[in-house]
Amino acid sequence: MELIEKIKSKKSHIGIIGLGYVGLPLVIEFCKAGFQVTGFDIDQEKVTLLSQGKSYIKHIDSSRITDAGSRFTPTTDFSMLSAMDCIIICVPTPLNKYREPDMSYVFNTTKTIARNLRKGQLIVLESTTYPGTTDEDMRPMLEESGLKAGEDFYLAFSPEREDPNNKGFSTRTIPKVVGGYTNNCLTVAQALYDSVVVKTVPVSSTRVAEATKLLENIYRSVNIAMVNELKMLFDRMGIDVWEVIEAAKTKPFGFQAFYPGPGLGGHCIPIDPFYLTWKAREYEFSTRFIELAGEINTNMPYYVVQKTVEALNEKGKSIKGAKILILGLSYKKDIDDTRESPSLKIMELLGEKDAHVDYNDPYIPVLPKMRKYSFNNSSVPLHAETLAKYDAVVIATEHADYDPDFILKNSKLIVDTRNLIKNHTNHSDKVKRA
Incomplete structure (x- = not known):
């Protein structure tokens, strides 16, 4: 495939939407690997600082931005998306006041991409979400452009696994789960991430990839809830939960x-x-x-x-x-x-x-x-x-x-x-x- 050849030769232009705690480390890794990267964000203040080689995230040293040099271009001009070969979405997925998914950032970004979509591009969502977002929700929005996923452009989901300031693991060393809408979509997305991470973990669909991220975090949520409940119980019983954990x-x-x-x-x-x-x-x-x-x-x-x-x-x-x-x-x-x-x-x-x-x-x-x-x-x-x-x-x-x-x-x-x-x-x- 033409896009895979461009990725392997580092000639593909990477666009990363959302220059926060997930997107910015990804920018750095692609630049280190030799790619040209354009970072998109709606926050002009962030873009201005990054354009000056300054990091606004404390655990990401500004030297890592300056090291990217001319390979990194931050911008608020989303019309430049049409020039990208691979587009990675790293925008927030918060909850609304009713504790229901607020998908406005993902869906508005998808609609913006659709207006600038061209043949041969790869679109990857990294934002954590519910199973079905990529192929049930995003795909129809993108196909309103007249192009078909899996035929005219590639669509995939690869959940972010960032752990800010973790000294043992970085964006490059954390295995990357990848799921594609079709086999060809998976092949292209895997080639992209193979160029910047030590190991990719291909799965059978975008829905499996989406569910994988949820399992990882729900596993932690329920276990933390358990020890929080035990903390409250042991407090009434006069037992130090921290001592109990150390013994266990x-x-x-x-x-x-x-x-x-x-x-x-x-x-x-x-x-x-x-x-x-x-x-x-x-x-x-x-x-x-x-x-x-x-x-x-x-x-x-x-x-x-x-x-x-x-x-x-x-x-x-x-x-x-x-x-x-x-x-x-x-x-x-x-x-x-x-x-x-x-x-x-x-x-x-x-x-x-x-x-x-x-x-x-x-x-x-x-x-x-x-x-x-x-x-x-x-x-x-x-x-x-x-x-x-x-x-x-x-x-x-x-x-x-x-x-x-x-x-x-x-x-x-x-x-x-x-x-x-x-x-x-x-x-x-x-x-x-x-």
């Missing part, structure tokens, strides 16, 4: 450690299960187990706030008017990603109880504009005198920058959701687990 980990088979926390964050785990539960209704199937896990994880910020209220009450302090400091806004340690972070929900709930809430996060100096929240906060400095002025400090993210001994020494009251303060039993009057 010594079993060399049949057990994998998952850890409790203040709720789920990131784009995948809090959201993806609901994509499948929504799609399951079409088949008159109730995904009770998955929905229960989602309910438990969604309620964890409420549990943290309740534990904070109780801890303050023990000190004779009302939550109303209390000064609370949240440590860590990102959804996981040592990154600047606030997507679906439970810290934001905790801040909102505490504010609704008329507490005065501030935050510290070394990776997030100023809270960015978000779809669901409209805070006007900046990170406060983490000095001894700063900690001392708060009635309670809630540890929501265990950044490596946070010194547990320093926090313990200078805080009046600590609500620890991440087991940062290991020797808390010696300070049970000051440190409360949540």
Whole structure:
């Protein structure tokens, strides 16, 4: 096939739509492999920074952008899609206020591609979604151009597997699942990813590829829900769930450690299960187990706030008017990603109880504009005198920058959701687990 030859010779022009936590690392890998890459995004500010060789994502060093040099062209001009040989879609797939899939980003992007579609192009969706999105929803939109998938253009799904700031795995070293609408579609898509990742995993259809990503994240969601529920139960029983997990980990088979926390964050785990539960209704199937896990994880910020209220009450302090400091806004340690972070929900709930809430996060100096929240906060400095002025400090993210001994020494009251303060039993009057 002509396109495969262009891919193998690095002469195919790659277009990546969405220059976020998924799209930008993919841009870097294709550029490193020697391809010409055009990155598309609707955010002019991002495009301007990237055009200047600057990264706006903290764990992606700007040197990786400058290394791409002239091979990378960021733009907001989507009419340039017609010049691309391979187009990869990496746009958000959030939930709406009813916790149903918001497919507007994917579908609007698909319609834009359809207006610029030409023969011989490869279109790949990477955004996590429900089975059937690629061949049942996107394909008819693309075929409104008059071109047929599998005949005039190639269509595939390959789920992203990004784990921001993971030191052990990168975009290149994580195996890539690929499913095509037809066998030819799969062959072309596999050739594309074979050029930048160490291993591709071909599957029989786009629907299998879509379901694979959901299984990966639902697996984590239900296991995290289990330990979150055990955390709440063991707390009533006077048992330290963290000690239990450490003991259970010594079993060399049949057990994998998952850890409790203040709720789920990131784009995948809090959201993806609901994509499948929504799609399951079409088949008159109730995904009770998955929905229960989602309910438990969604309620964890409420549990943290309740534990904070109780801890303050023990000190004779009302939550109303209390000064609370949240440590860590990102959804996981040592990154600047606030997507679906439970810290934001905790801040909102505490504010609704008329507490005065501030935050510290070394990776997030100023809270960015978000779809669901409209805070006007900046990170406060983490000095001894700063900690001392708060009635309670809630540890929501265990950044490596946070010194547990320093926090313990200078805080009046600590609500620890991440087991940062290991020797808390010696300070049970000051440190409360949540």
